[in-house]
Amino acid sequence: MPKSQRLIQLIMMINAKKSFTVQELADELGLSTRTITRDLLELSELGVPLYSVQGRGGGYRLLQERILPPISFTESEALAMFIACQSLEFFGSLPFDEGARSALHKFYHYLPADVQEQIDLLRHKVAIWSPQRPMLPENLRVLLQALTQGAVVTIEYSSSEGTSKRNIQPFALYASAGYWYCPAYCFKRQDYRLFRADRIHSAQLNEETAGLEEVHKRTLVDIPDENSEQVTFVVYLTKNGVRLLESDPWLGQAIVRNTDGSGKAVVQVAKKHIPFNADFFLKMGTDAQVAAPEEAVAYIRQKIRDMAALYVAKDGPHP
Incomplete structure (x- = not known):
């Protein structure tokens, strides 16, 4: 040999x-x-x-950081890997330490010169943008570690009720619109909750509390709000509204298109998240009209009245 x-x-x-x-x-x-x-x-x-x-x-x-054996890539696979990894740099924080950047450097270094030239050409021409949100990367790393171990994490978390200390057991971690979200079982509420990573002020593995096997087996498919009261959002979309939402992983598949390019989206959401979803569609302006539920319509109408009063008033809130 x-x-x-x-x-x-x-x-x-x-x-x-x-x-x-x-x-x-x-x-x-x-x-x-x-x-x-x-x-x-x-x-x-x-x-x-x-x-x-x-x-x-x-x-x-x-040591814990093991070395993987060599892997062969085709030219198109190499370009796809590089662009995908490079796009991670647009996130404000990542749960991978410097792993992504270090891997990208090694990957680029060992590519043939002609493939490096193609990557150099595309480096500033192709990207997957993501809004940068302020959050602590060390907290993300703790949550990721807990996922692999089925462990419990003690966090300090800010919500509408103030800042509290609680034990949670994460079962997933995902990013959306620049934010990192952590579905987890909350031992304080004895129920599943969805936590936003930027609202976690500190996170530490809790070695005194054992994780639950049924929680560790859950995945992203298991939505934390599955037991919450649900409401149906009905939203009418202009042609441009359809274009804006068709790539959305949640809303895109719910759009029913009309022959003129406009459409309608019907989705189920947790009742407690009506304001959040109403605000989302309100940002689309005239490209989206929420027709149901009535609570969302009333919420948007009040928002519009408040905005109108702000701009009609002679003295606004400016200093």
């Missing part, structure tokens, strides 16, 4: 093990312990995070 192939096989083997001895690897590969020791030393010099364990039962262990 060529040395390069042997080293790649060795990386794959030790990645699958929490700990190992030279003799174990030698037996599996049918090589001498001297050859395995020499290969491990070379892998360590190449950056594979190995460390030796001394004493009885010793051997080698791999």
Whole structure:
């Protein structure tokens, strides 16, 4: 077996093990312990995070950040990967430390020169924009860690009721319109809640409270408000309104188009989120008209009256 192939096989083997001895690897590969020791030393010099364990039962262990084996990409796959990773930079915060930026640098460095030229050309021509929202990246990292472990997190959270301390068990994490959202089980409310990451002032893993297995099994498909009272939003859209919403992952699939390009969207939302959804459609101006529920229509009418009074008044709130 060529040395390069042997080293790649060795990386794959030790990645699958929490700990190992030279003799174990030698037996599996049918090589001498001297050859395995020499290969491990070379892998360590190449950056594979190995460390030796001394004493009885010793051997080698791999640090938490394991090295993945080489992966081959086609040219189109390389361009797609680079643009996707580069778009993450537009988020105000990410739960990946510097991992995305570091991976992007390594990825670019080992690409052929002609593919690098294509990426350089597209770097400032193609992007997936996302509004930057202020939030603490360390909190996102704690939430992500809790997801992988099924662990409980103690957070300080700001809501309409003020700032409170509570234990939650996250079961998902997603970004929308620049915000990070964390669906989780709240031990204080003994119910599922949706938390906005920018409202979390601090987050720490809680090792004293055991996570619930039924929570850990949930995914993004399990909506936190599934047990909340629901209302039906009926929204009429202009042709431009359809264009603005057709790419929305939630609303796009609910649009029924008319022959002239206009349309109507009918969606179910939690009753307690009527103001949030009404504000969303209000921002679309004349491209969206909410027809139901009546609570949303009344809310929008009052908002419009308040805005009209603000601009009709001789003395506005300006200093």
